[in-house]
Amino acid sequence: MQYWRCLVMAFVGVFLWQGISLSAAERLAVQSDLSGSRVSLTDAEKVVALHNKIRAEVGVGPLRWSEELAAYAQRWADHLAISGCGIEHRPRSGKWRQEYGENLFIGTASHYGTADAVMAWAKEKSNYRGDAIRASRFPKVGHYTQIVWRDTKQIGCGTGLCRGNLIVVCNYNPPGNFLGQKPY
Numbered sequence: 001m002q003y004w005r006c007l008v009m010a011f012v013g014v015f016l017w018q019g020i021s022l023s024a025a026e027r028l029a030v031q032s033d034l035s036g037s038r039v040s041l042t043d044a045e046k047v048v049a050l051h052n053k054i055r056a057e058v059g060v061g062p063l064r065w066s067e068e069l070a071a072y073a074q075r076w077a078d079h080l081a082i083s084g085c086g087i088e089h090r091p092r093s094g095k096w097r098q099e100y101g102e103n104l105f106i107g108t109a110s111h112y113g114t115a116d117a118v119m120a121w122a123k124e125k126s127n128y129r130g131d132a133i134r135a136s137r138f139p140k141v142g143h144y145t146q147i148v149w150r151d152t153k154q155i156g157c158g159t160g161l162c163r164g165n166l167i168v169v170c171n172y173n174p175p176g177n178f179l180g181q182k183p184y
């Protein structure tokens with residue numbers, strides 16, 4: 001199966017390199033085949049590049065896209081979208097149990113995209129003082145510290161639409177944000 005995914009990636013790359021654009025249906029077929037997520041190949045590349053730029057600023061190694069995490073994130077984004085547009089993290093137990101680090105975003109679909117979600121999370125850097133994660137400060141820095149968590153190696157994201165809003169879910173493996181520890 002991995003061979004076919006590589007072949008599809010190469011095929012898409014040749015078309016993009018030659019300036020040939022794929023139709024919306026063709027792009028959807030490719031991205032569904034590649035990740036199980038509705039995040040486009042272009043958006044996935046932007047998300048990874050933004051994360052890696054932010055991580056490089058603090059001397060932390062790069063992340064790579066994970067198809068498994070993208071499918072996992074997509075399932076939660078779909079669940080949030082059909083459950084009334086609420087933004088809540090996966091629970092600690094049960095069917096939807098959280099297994100990875102997670103960042104969430106919601107914004108008007110006509111104005112925001114997946115890259116905007118990353119930039120919103122990154123803005124929390126101004127609240128981070130370089131100390132260990134504390135429960136009292138976590139709501140102001142938790143998205144940013146997950147982005148730069150030194151042990152995290154993979155990311156995958158999914159999106160959902162609900163009442164004109166874009167929901168973005170990104171999951172991280174291994175997870176970060178352990179109380180009492182520094183992200184880097």
